[in-house]
Amino acid sequence: MLAASFYVVVAFTAIAVLLGWVYFRNYQLARPSIGVLNLGDVAFMICVIILIPYLYLALPLWLVAAIFATAMLSILYLVAEPLLRARWANWLVALSLIGADLWTNLYFGATSTTFFLVNNTVLVLAVVGVTSLWAQSGMKARDVAVLGGVLALYDLIATSLLPLMIDLITRLASIPFAPVVSWGVGPERFVIGIGDLLLATVFPLAMRKAFGRSAGIAATAINLGAIAATMAFLQLAKLEVAVPLMTGLGPLMVVQYAYWVRRRGPERTTWEYLRAEPLDRRRTASG
Amino acid sequence: MFKTAVAQLRFAASVGLGSPFAQWSLDHLIDAITETRREFGAIDVEDGGSQLGGPVFDEETRRELHLRRFRTQAVRAAQETSYYAHLFERLALEPDRLRFEDIARLPTTPKEALREDPGAFVRRTMMPCFGTTTTGTTNKPTSVYFSAYEMRTYIALSAIGNLSTNRIDESDIVQLSTSSRATLGNTCFAGACARIGALVHLAGLVEPLRTLALLAEERSIPGKKPKVSFMTTYASYLGELVECGLQHAYGPDDFGLERIAVGGELVSEGLKERARQLFGLVEVYDDYGMTEIWPFQGQSCSEGHLHFDPTSGMLEVIDPETGTPARSGQAGTLVATPLPPYREVTILLRYDTQDVARQIDGPLTCNLRNLQATSPLLGKLRLATRHESGWTFARDVLEALEGAEEVPLPARYGFWAVPGGVAVEVVARRSAEPRVRRAIETRLGEQGVPVRELNLVEHRGELRRPVPLRCDLKETAFGVPDDSGGGVSRLTLEEAAGREDL
Numbered sequence: 001m002l003a004a005s006f007y008v009v010v011a012f013t014a015i016a017v018l019l020g021w022v023y024f025r026n027y028q029l030a031r032p033s034i035g036v037l038n039l040g041d042v043a044f045m046i047c048v049i050i051l052i053p054y055l056y057l058a059l060p061l062w063l064v065a066a067i068f069a070t071a072m073l074s075i076l077y078l079v080a081e082p083l084l085r086a087r088w089a090n091w092l093v094a095l096s097l098i099g100a101d102l103w104t105n106l107y108f109g110a111t112s113t114t115f116f117l118v119n120n121t122v123l124v125l126a127v128v129g130v131t132s133l134w135a136q137s138g139m140k141a142r143d144v145a146v147l148g149g150v151l152a153l154y155d156l157i158a159t160s161l162l163p164l165m166i167d168l169i170t171r172l173a174s175i176p177f178a179p180v181v182s183w184g185v186g187p188e189r190f191v192i193g194i195g196d197l198l199l200a201t202v203f204p205l206a207m208r209k210a211f212g213r214s215a216g217i218a219a220t221a222i223n224l225g226a227i228a229a230t231m232a233f234l235q236l237a238k239l240e241v242a243v244p245l246m247t248g249l250g251p252l253m254v255v256q257y258a259y260w261v262r263r264r265g266p267e268r269t270t271w272e273y274l275r276a277e278p279l280d281r282r283r284t285a286s287g
Numbered sequence: 288m289f290k291t292a293v294a295q296l297r298f299a300a301s302v303g304l305g306s307p308f309a310q311w312s313l314d315h316l317i318d319a320i321t322e323t324r325r326e327f328g329a330i331d332v333e334d335g336g337s338q339l340g341g342p343v344f345d346e347e348t349r350r351e352l353h354l355r356r357f358r359t360q361a362v363r364a365a366q367e368t369s370y371y372a373h374l375f376e377r378l379a380l381e382p383d384r385l386r387f388e389d390i391a392r393l394p395t396t397p398k399e400a401l402r403e404d405p406g407a408f409v410r411r412t413m414m415p416c417f418g419t420t421t422t423g424t425t426n427k428p429t430s431v432y433f434s435a436y437e438m439r440t441y442i443a444l445s446a447i448g449n450l451s452t453n454r455i456d457e458s459d460i461v462q463l464s465t466s467s468r469a470t471l472g473n474t475c476f477a478g479a480c481a482r483i484g485a486l487v488h489l490a491g492l493v494e495p496l497r498t499l500a501l502l503a504e505e506r507s508i509p510g511k512k513p514k515v516s517f518m519t520t521y522a523s524y525l526g527e528l529v530e531c532g533l534q535h536a537y538g539p540d541d542f543g544l545e546r547i548a549v550g551g552e553l554v555s556e557g558l559k560e561r562a563r564q565l566f567g568l569v570e571v572y573d574d575y576g577m578t579e580i581w582p583f584q585g586q587s588c589s590e591g592h593l594h595f596d597p598t599s600g601m602l603e604v605i606d607p608e609t610g611t612p613a614r615s616g617q618a619g620t621l622v623a624t625p626l627p628p629y630r631e632v633t634i635l636l637r638y639d640t641q642d643v644a645r646q647i648d649g650p651l652t653c654n655l656r657n658l659q660a661t662s663p664l665l666g667k668l669r670l671a672t673r674h675e676s677g678w679t680f681a682r683d684v685l686e687a688l689e690g691a692e693e694v695p696l697p698a699r700y701g702f703w704a705v706p707g708g709v710a711v712e713v714v715a716r717r718s719a720e721p722r723v724r725r726a727i728e729t730r731l732g733e734q735g736v737p738v739r740e741l742n743l744v745e746h747r748g749e750l751r752r753p754v755p756l757r758c759d760l761k762e763t764a765f766g767v768p769d770d771s772g773g774g775v776s777r778l779t780l781e782e783a784a785g786r787e788d789l
Contacts, residue, residue: 034451035291035319036326044289137288138326271328 005184152250210267514543526697539567708737
């Protein structure tokens, strides 16, 4: 019998991935007009991913929370921009969400259902915005696959071989804007990190851009299926361990990329993708 | 993208602070723009332009920026060039203590001074490695010297400019139909094209039929467009091409031209219109550039103004009669000071270009409204005519003449003051017909030219005071193509050169 927390966390994960898909197709974020997200940026991201846990472990918690708040505020503003357009409305929404996260954490506590609900919502919205921005900034499926492949190894080391991720999640779980989608307490608590969520969401977008709708849908199904299956297995087997999700997702991404390249040839540029599958301009920020 | 952001910041630091450009940042920006174009198809011109065009300044900030950079350039000039050392000494001015009001009191640098002794403007501590001369169409050529840093920077900036405004990309075939002696413009532009990855060739100013054949030639170069897609040339030579092409039954289907950059001379609306009869719906850019003040340039906007980037130079429009700044709507000569970090070897402070334009004050509504603007160029001051009812400039006459189908392109003409107005002479078809005379008189009147005498002639040799044209800087070529080269007449070069209609 699977606990309710399993369903809730899987549901939030699915919402992030599916909402990311819908948002990517319907809203155009304000990307930098010069520059494409490329392998160099992926290398930079990997360096940041490796170094930043140590920084978060070293800095005072209030400062980490402040950094998260600033980052979330700018991301939420970015997400709201093509939806609301009016600057004051964007700020209102972004500040309200930030305020709600902060208030529920301080008032109800970091393990309260209210905080989980708000924090998970904020995280999902942030993931939707960041992944759409990456994909709309020209990030290639190849680059996501490379990132996934490297993170597969990194996650294995940082989560299973070292206590790094456990220490990090334990330390950050109590602060506002905790970078995990979580639900439940004690042995029924389920958690998925924002990094896993970002990769699970951006890969289908990059695959859709690169190879078309079928590749994107397949990536969505595989990612969600793999995450749900892993979590279900953990609960059914009654294992209370931290699982390096990327160690499973990363190779799946590499395999999918290799399959679609073999089947469809070189991936499409954004320009080719939009020519083949135009967006509805009325629903984009730039339109 | 992260490195691009850093490169943009480095670029902005040079533009904003006046420190030398870092070659790596320019190179990276070129690569980033190329990659962006490949991924997204095109750059958002307004957005991309604003990101690379530096910050937008209000009037006060612009004055502060200009004063700071002018002082820097003046200190260099006074300490390291013989011309300005003597000037500042004579005026007893301390260049590092100049106030903005003092700048206008500094005498303008006349073209003659540079022409007579170009070495007097070169900084002693610099290493000039590239010397260029003007083509000397309007007088004896003038020499200007540049460093390796300057040349590398100009090439990179030109590449960035052409890429970010979507003018040239790697699929283009670019033809330079300019004088091969125009080494600065040719080197920078060809270098920029090569850096972008476009295929560039210098065709030179050869017989128009030869050029038309090159433009019409089908090429099968992998990754490139099938025909020349971008041409840079002079207005008068474009006029020759149009005239010759239409005479030889060329039409839009014969060419693959998409864009033409026309410079070095006034570009009339009539010329643009008639060029489209030959080449189809081509975009025509008529920006303003000059060897002496390079790379400070005027960019033509959607409403026909000339806009100047305040970070690369300081522009003044000076009333030629009073020597004071021209008021809004008033004509004056463009006095330009190229500023650091764009110029470091040949220093020119308040260089009087003798090019005339009208002062424009805002608010403007065009796509470049944030940049200082003047009217389109009106022509060289020495060609302008003062008469009882004001000034008549070359543009007034040229717009009228090239708008008239009776006048073959390029308009070959002259004009001068006579009692009560101006006398105009021009080569026209069927010049003896009263209808032709009436048509030209009407057009001149519409342009506000107070014509008192109009002399229509059949051949350019009959003109008494012809305005010089760059198309006359012809070079010889190997030959004129025969029938197999695109349907043009079988002529030897000598035959072609002997025919005035070519």
